[in-house]
Amino acid sequence: MSLLTLREFGVARHQCDVLRNVELTIDSGEMVGIIGPNGAGKTTLMRGALGLLAHRGESSLAAMTPRERGRAVAWMPQAREIAWPVDVETLVMLGRSPHMGLGRRPTKTDHDAVARALDRMDLTGLRSRTATQLSGGEQARVLIARALAQDTPLLMADEPIAGLDPAHQIATMQEFASLASEGRSVVVSLHDLGLAARHCTRLIVVDKGRVVADGTPVDVLTQELIRDTFGISAFVQTTPEGLVVQPMGVVP
Numbered sequence: 001m002s003l004l005t006l007r008e009f010g011v012a013r014h015q016c017d018v019l020r021n022v023e024l025t026i027d028s029g030e031m032v033g034i035i036g037p038n039g040a041g042k043t044t045l046m047r048g049a050l051g052l053l054a055h056r057g058e059s060s061l062a063a064m065t066p067r068e069r070g071r072a073v074a075w076m077p078q079a080r081e082i083a084w085p086v087d088v089e090t091l092v093m094l095g096r097s098p099h100m101g102l103g104r105r106p107t108k109t110d111h112d113a114v115a116r117a118l119d120r121m122d123l124t125g126l127r128s129r130t131a132t133q134l135s136g137g138e139q140a141r142v143l144i145a146r147a148l149a150q151d152t153p154l155l156m157a158d159e160p161i162a163g164l165d166p167a168h169q170i171a172t173m174q175e176f177a178s179l180a181s182e183g184r185s186v187v188v189s190l191h192d193l194g195l196a197a198r199h200c201t202r203l204i205v206v207d208k209g210r211v212v213a214d215g216t217p218v219d220v221l222t223q224e225l226i227r228d229t230f231g232i233s234a235f236v237q238t239t240p241e242g243l244v245v246q247p248m249g250v251v252p
């Protein structure tokens with residue numbers, strides 16, 4: 001089932017095209033990594049697809065009403081600001097808003113979804129702490145949990161694992177992959193090519209406002225593409241454990 005379709009999709013900022021001619025479909029069960037250098041257009045692609053930026057062409061998500069969209073996709077932006085000093089559980093419960101009528105009290109389904117999201121993000125022990133008093137990485141995990149609690153077919157997140165320690169980076173990517181294996185889809189931008197190679201079923205490479213590659217990590221992450229797109233050399237090898245990619249040096 002298609003969860004997102006973009007057709008002839010583009011975004012201009014100040015009369016300048018920052019994203020052009022994007023054609024893609026995200027189906028259920030996919031764990032998609034969006035990779036590309038700084039300024040390539042990854043955030044623009046996701047925000048545009050969500051209908052948060054003026055765009056050309058079609059996006060199936062942007063065409064929805066806000067209420068439909070809140071049940072179709074959970075969005076975790078790059079900005080990690082938690083504004084209010086509420087406890088972690090209350091903040092994660094905000095993810096349930098699209099499922100709750102105005103002023104309605106949370107049901108058992110809402111509490112269960114929050115408990116599951118807290119558990120998935122290793123936050124059960126922090127559930128009563130004031131969110132603004134947590135470390136940066138802990139706050140990031142709380143915001144991922146809020147998006148998970150939304151319980152949508154599609155989760156989109158802009159650099160969700162930036163700032164997490166290695167164990168929580170791996171655990172979070174594994175959680176995303178397991179959501180995909182349950183039939184949902186996850187679309188995340190990230191800069192860590194090693195984690196992208198290991199945990200994503202599909203990689204979309206954005207460079208200078210265009211999708212320059214789209215396929216499995218093994219097909220996409222060739223030494224040539226890594227050199228041409230990122231300007232680096234890399235160790236790339238398929239092992240019994242999966243694809244291993246280790247950036248090595250900047251190519252002059």
Ligand SMILES: Nc1ncnc2c1ncn2[C@@H]1O[C@H](COP(=O)(O)OP(=O)(O)OP(=O)(O)O)[C@@H](O)[C@H]1O
Nearest residue numbers: 013014018036037038039040041042043044045206
């Ligand atoms: N508000 C804005 N006004 C004008 N140009 C913008 C604006 N926001 C982004 N851009 C430009 O659009 C291009 C794509 O930016 P975008 O944030 O999508 O890149 P990105 O791939 O997510 O980068 P990063 O890895 O640094 O987060 C960049 O050239 C950026 O300078």
